[in-house]
Amino acid sequence: MSHSRLVLGAFGLAVAVDLGSLAAGFDAGHAVAKPLLMPLLALWAVLRRAPRPLVAALLFGWGGDVLLLSDAESAFLAGMGCFAAGHLCYLVLFWTHGSRYAVPRARAGLLALGYATALVTTVALLWPDLPADLRLPVAGYSLLLTAMAYRAAIRLGLFTGLGGALFLLSDTLIATGVADWPQPPVPDFWIMLTYIAAQVLLAGGTIEALNARRAPAATYGEMRAV
Structure with a gap:
């Protein structure tokens, strides 16, 4: 645990440097701190x-983070591909380690309707303003991201569900920037804040949920040993 706390402290420091640099407009600080975030979070998770799919998802996020430091369209597409691979890893994680009874069926149905409505509405509104060669990739990526957010909510509980929702919000902010919509002050700060929170909640929520399941088994084992 001491090692994991040390790594978590280093991650917190990198987060503070990254967000502080973005708030202050210090691009060099962001360029140094951003590539450290997901490897540190992945190491903490290890x-x-x-589970391996969670670690893989975080490392694919690291690849996307590095690629999106470039403004080139090819780097944007490659970065989106890395994040898409990460979402696939999350879907594998939720399928293999999640519980089908994490939320009641009625609530799962409402969540499905809400996420489907958000997906269709967002893509329809963004479509005319996106560059023509990015419309289909963004639509396909949005479908995968929304599926990940939905499965996070219904398979592993509240924290992972919030993480999926924040990931969706963060990437929607990126998409509105690509579509040249009006942006909030210091948009990159809000993008990174919601993204970091999303990955922390997805990782921490998954580990917490799985540890909670291991606890009864350990208790039973201790009782048998006595």
Whole structure:
């Protein structure tokens, strides 16, 4: 645990440097801190016995983070591909380690309707303003992202569900920037804030949920040993 806390402290420092640099307009600080975020979070997850798909998802996020430091369209597409691969890893994670009874069926149905409505509305509104060669990739990526957010909510509980929703919000902010919509002040700060929170909630929520399931088994084992 001491090693995991040390890594978590380093991650917190990198987050503070990254967000502080974005708020202050210090691009060099962001360029240094951003590539450190997901490897540190992945290392923390490994130390906490995280499943391999979770670690893979975080490392694909690292690849996307590095590629999106460039303004080139080819780097944007490659970065989107990395994040798409990460979402596939999350879907595998939720399928293999999630519980089909994490939320009641009625609530799952309402969530499905809400996410489907958000997906169709967002893509329809963004479509005319996106560059023509990015419309289909963005639509396909949005479908995968929305599926990940929905499955996070219904398979592993509240924290992972919030993480999926924040990931959706963060990437929607990116898409509105690509579509040249009006942006909030310091948009990159809000994009990174919601993205970092999303990955932390997805990783921490998954580990917490799986540890909660292991606890009864450990208790039973201790009782048998006595």
